[in-house]
Amino acid sequence: MKLLQVQNLNKEYYKGDKSVIGVLSDINFSVKKGECFVIIGPNGSGKTTLLKIIGLLELPTSGQIFYDKKDLIKISRKKKVEYRRKFSFVKQKPVVRNTTVFNNIAYGLKVRGIKFDDYQKSVDEIIKFIGLKGMEKQNARSLSGGEMQRVAIAMNFIINPEIYLLDEVSANLDSMNLKLLDEFIMKIKQDKEKTIIISTHDPLEAIKYADRIAVLNNGQIAQIGTPNEIFTAPKDEFTALFVGYENILYGIAELDKATGLSKIKVNDLIITASSQQEGDVKVCIRPESIGIVKGPPKNTSYRNTFKGIVENIRELGNICHLIVKCKSEKFLITITELSRKNLGLEIGSQVFINFKATDITILSS
Amino acid sequence: MANEIIEGILEAIRLIFTFDPEVWGIIEVSFRVSLTSTFLAALVALPIGSFIGLRKFKGKRGVTNLINTFMGFPPVVMGLIVYLLLSRNGPFGTLGLLYSTTAMIVAQFLLAVPIITGTAKAAIESVDPALKETVLSLGANERQLWWELIKHSKKSIIAGFLVAFGQAISEVGAVMIVGGNIRWETRTFTTSIVLQTRMGEFGMAIALGVILITIAFIVNYGLTRLQTGAD
Numbered sequence: 036m037k038l039l040q041v042q043n044l045n046k047e048y049y050k051g052d053k054s055v056i057g058v059l060s061d062i063n064f065s066v067k068k069g070e071c072f073v074i075i076g077p078n079g080s081g082k083t084t085l086l087k088i089i090g091l092l093e094l095p096t097s098g099q100i101f102y103d104k105k106d107l108i109k110i111s112r113k114k115k116v117e118y119r120r121k122f123s124f125v126k127q128k129p130v131v132r133n134t135t136v137f138n139n140i141a142y143g144l145k146v147r148g149i150k151f152d153d154y155q156k157s158v159d160e161i162i163k164f165i166g167l168k169g170m171e172k173q174n175a176r177s178l179s180g181g182e183m184q185r186v187a188i189a190m191n192f193i194i195n196p197e198i199y200l201l202d203e204v205s206a207n208l209d210s211m212n213l214k215l216l217d218e219f220i221m222k223i224k225q226d227k228e229k230t231i232i233i234s235t236h237d238p239l240e241a242i243k244y245a246d247r248i249a250v251l252n253n254g255q256i257a258q259i260g261t262p263n264e265i266f267t268a269p270k271d272e273f274t275a276l277f278v279g280y281e282n283i284l285y286g287i288a289e290l291d292k293a294t295g296l297s298k299i300k301v302n303d304l305i306i307t308a309s310s311q312q313e314g315d316v317k318v319c320i321r322p323e324s325i326g327i328v329k330g331p332p333k334n335t336s337y338r339n340t341f342k343g344i345v346e347n348i349r350e351l352g353n354i355c356h357l358i359v360k361c362k363s364e365k366f367l368i369t370i371t372e373l374s375r376k377n378l379g380l381e382i383g384s385q386v387f388i389n390f391k392a393t394d395i396t397i398l399s400s
Numbered sequence: 401m402a403n404e405i406i407e408g409i410l411e412a413i414r415l416i417f418t419f420d421p422e423v424w425g426i427i428e429v430s431f432r433v434s435l436t437s438t439f440l441a442a443l444v445a446l447p448i449g450s451f452i453g454l455r456k457f458k459g460k461r462g463v464t465n466l467i468n469t470f471m472g473f474p475p476v477v478m479g480l481i482v483y484l485l486l487s488r489n490g491p492f493g494t495l496g497l498l499y500s501t502t503a504m505i506v507a508q509f510l511l512a513v514p515i516i517t518g519t520a521k522a523a524i525e526s527v528d529p530a531l532k533e534t535v536l537s538l539g540a541n542e543r544q545l546w547w548e549l550i551k552h553s554k555k556s557i558i559a560g561f562l563v564a565f566g567q568a569i570s571e572v573g574a575v576m577i578v579g580g581n582i583r584w585e586t587r588t589f590t591t592s593i594v595l596q597t598r599m600g601e602f603g604m605a606i607a608l609g610v611i612l613i614t615i616a617f618i619v620n621y622g623l624t625r626l627q628t629g630a631d
Contacts, residue, residue: 087533112542113541116540119536119537119539123537123538126533130530130531130534131534132531132548132552133552143538143539147539194538
């Protein structure tokens, strides 16, 4: 079910001399309930503006945003507050009010008319969770940068909204706060009633959280798709260069106690990985880590060898991309143009691909 | 002349330290008029100024220009306007308010409203937009946002109030015209100094001048404290 639909959204700013700067142009996408939608793009591509418009903090120049089929741009000021309360917006740089840690975290609940007695317990709990117990009465502005970030995270997550908007939140976090944020996001992801929209410039973060990814370049959406589609089949050069290349497969991991390796079942393939994981996982293999040969490889130390057919070839100057289909799965492989010629690979060639168990990154999903 | 000045200073010291009833009467009238007018002006100007600062609307630039113009409105002209309004043949002549402290409060009120409106508007607008966004995104409605912004700009708002008060208490033209400088009734620091100087009664003039400067000093000290960030 489409929860949020963005249609023909444009945003322009007028400079002092009346010239126009386009920030977003013709943005179209929809987000389903329970989905984690990641907007990826470099700095200055318009991610923050897009998130602010969705969060009703800024007006677009034209276009619509539908929430449950209701156009949020046209509604009254009062209605806007009501809909804004369905969102939380975690900013890249934390901003706290000039008051205590407790009051900062409780603020979102207080403005919703919740009584002190009803929120006191949950605020205390979240303060304990973020490790700031004993600092409730301190002014949040006197905290260290890292502590302030934790307050900002807590005050946005405690309001339990329908949609979480996270704007480049991991960009300035130290490793401890990154872990904390990860715990929060993973918890929300499990709740199928909650929707997340993340903006980031980090492809790995996108792979980690995204059900779907939109690539934003210079105010325009270059491509929308699953992480797998984006990384293996980028539609244009920008997307390809920006996200890098990655093979992402979805599977179920089982730990082999005897060898200490994980066996991951990806449809009809079994992939062996050296990192130890169990349950639903994403398997990431960089295309340059995959070797390709024409005949069955002998005496190889590679744990993973699959027979496949070259489905597509993209020539990119000195190197080329091969799409090789092995049973149900497609792999993206980069080799030099020279070795492709030496191997005599054409579309339809039968090949064997192989990669090491140690070259596989596993992300739990 | 030198003699007159020394005599004047001695007389001033005597007047201040013997708590001369006329001096105290003048202090009382000055403070009552200036504080009342500034306070009433704040009641009107704070909501208007902060509302203009909070909202974006068509014609905001025009309104801003208007406020800025009125912030520098010549007090004597304001005195004249209020005089015409309150004089016997004026539209409010039947109220019989001319030459009363009420008339003075009205004139100073009209002078203070644009000052407090302008400073409140500027104060609200100078709050970090990121804070505004955060407060909104946490679910605040307009009234709750307004209150947050007031809290975060309270220093500048108090500064605006002090500026308006400082102007009111040292203003002479308007209160002279509408108050009439009636002894024991509508005589203030400034109108009294004008009169006493004319009559060569330097003692009273110097005494009142010293008190007025002291008040100005206290107000400015308060302003500096606010601006240097002491809470």
